[in-house]
Amino acid sequence: MMFFMLLLEVIWILAAFGGQHWTYEGPHGQHHWPASYPECGSNAQSPINIQTDSVTFDPELPPLQPHGYDQPGTKPLELHNNGHTVQLSLPPTLYLEGLPRKYVAVQLHLHWGQKGFPRGSEHQINSEATAAELHIVHYDSDSYDSLSEAAQRPQGLAVLGILIEVGETKNPAYEHILSHLHEIRYKGQNTSVLPFSLRELLPPMLAQFFRYNGSLTTPPCYQSVLWTVFHRRAQISMAQLEKLQETLFSTEESSKLLVQNYRAPQPLNQRKVFASFIQAESAYTTGEMLSLGMGILVGCLCLLLAVYFIARKIRKKMLGNQKSVVFTSAQVSEA
Ligand SMILES: *[C@@H]1O[C@H](CO)[C@@H](O)[C@H](O)[C@H]1NC(C)=O
Numbered sequence: 260m261m262f263f264m265l266l267l268e269v270i271w272i273l274a275a276f277g278g279q280h281w282t283y284e285g286p287h288g289q290h291h292w293p294a295s296y297p298e299c300g301s302n303a304q305s306p307i308n309i310q311t312d313s314v315t316f317d318p319e320l321p322p323l324q325p326h327g328y329d330q331p332g333t334k335p336l337e338l339h340n341n342g343h344t345v346q347l348s349l350p351p352t353l354y355l356e357g358l359p360r361k362y363v364a365v366q367l368h369l370h371w372g373q374k375g376f377p378r379g380s381e382h383q384i385n386s387e388a389t390a391a392e393l394h395i396v397h398y399d400s401d402s403y404d405s406l407s408e409a410a411q412r413p414q415g416l417a418v419l420g421i422l423i424e425v426g427e428t429k430n431p432a433y434e435h436i437l438s439h440l441h442e443i444r445y446k447g448q449n450t451s452v453l454p455f456s457l458r459e460l461l462p463p464m465l466a467q468f469f470r471y472n473g474s475l476t477t478p479p480c481y482q483s484v485l486w487t488v489f490h491r492r493a494q495i496s497m498a499q500l501e502k503l504q505e506t507l508f509s510t511e512e513s514s515k516l517l518v519q520n521y522r523a524p525q526p527l528n529q530r531k532v533f534a535s536f537i538q539a540e541s542a543y544t545t546g547e548m549l550s551l552g553m554g555i556l557v558g559c560l561c562l563l564l565a566v567y568f569i570a571r572k573i574r575k576k577m578l579g580n581q582k583s584v585v586f587t588s589a590q591v592s593e594a
């Protein structure tokens with residue numbers, strides 16, 4: 260027993276020195292990341308909770324334009340279980356315009372929760388998490404030659420964040436990834452996926468997004484990411500979500516399901532979040548609008564009545580005054 264404990268200790272120490280081993284919960288969980296990866300404890304981290312009443316509308320934000328997403332070539336794409344997530348490698352023919360520089364795609368991956376629990380996204384909007392989140396990672400190819408070169412530079416990376424919720428129907432685009440999960444159940448396994456339109460993974464309205472400076476959401480948490488989080492959500496079916504939650508292992512054998520691989524929201528600190536749009540969607544339902552209208556009507560009526568009664572009172576008083584004046588003058592004249 261003693262020997263076993265010692266062995267565990269040695270493994271932990273080795274892992275700490277290697278800077279390799281990290282998880283979301285437990286002794287190597289997210290609260291312990293800064294000990295091995297100092298930047299994880301820094302002040303411009305991701306994800307964040309986007310509070311829509313404190314974002315800054317920026318009419319100058321150009322529309323985000325994904326190029327080559329519709330036709331990612333003919334070569335199969337590599338799908339990989341790295342023990343932390345499922346990751347699809349992307350060809351450099353995919354790139355983004357509408358950012359300060361040209362950003363070329365490298366990979367996409369997902370974050371999700373656990374079966375039976377509604378939370379799984381990393382970003383939140385008004386403290387609301389969704390079931391899962393897709394991240395599409397790009398690097399600034401105008402300034403750098405590779406992802407690893409760009410990964411530690413300010414705005415070296417651009418990541419698209421897509422919140423995923425459960426809808427009524429199966430999403431065929433996501434099925435291109437999810438239908439292969441059983442081929443890469445264990446950490447380290449790879450498989451290939453035929454190219455498909457990645458444009459369909461994105462939400463319906465690309466024009467509405469939030470933009471802020473943040474970080475990688477996993478160690479080493481480099482603060483090099485120009486984030487774009489879309490306001491609208493993508494939808495997958497409950498069966499698709501459950502496949503994501505129940506198929507993969509974070510280990511080389513069937514010992515630990517790969518679940519709840521999302522980081523908690525980090526403090527915004529001095530950062531600003533910009534929005535490409537004004538919250539046009541009214542926060543009121545029809546019922547609320549109706550009662551609001553009624554309220555205003557009743558309020559106006561009350562005000563009118565009040566004004567009427569005050570006017571009447573003033574008139575009465577003035578008449579009374581006139582009478583007394585007449586009376587007094589009469590008295591005076593009598594005297
Ligand atoms: C599996 O995919 C990953 C990520 O794309 C890559 O780094 C690794 O070399 C691949 N492994 C094999 C055995 O092909």
Ligand SMILES: *[C@@H]1O[C@H](CO)[C@@H](O)[C@H](O)[C@H]1NC(C)=O
Pocket residue numbers: 470471472531533
């Ligand atoms: C990100 O940080 C850079 C450098 O401080 C700044 O110029 C830029 O405006 C920031 N962008 C956003 C979206 O906050």
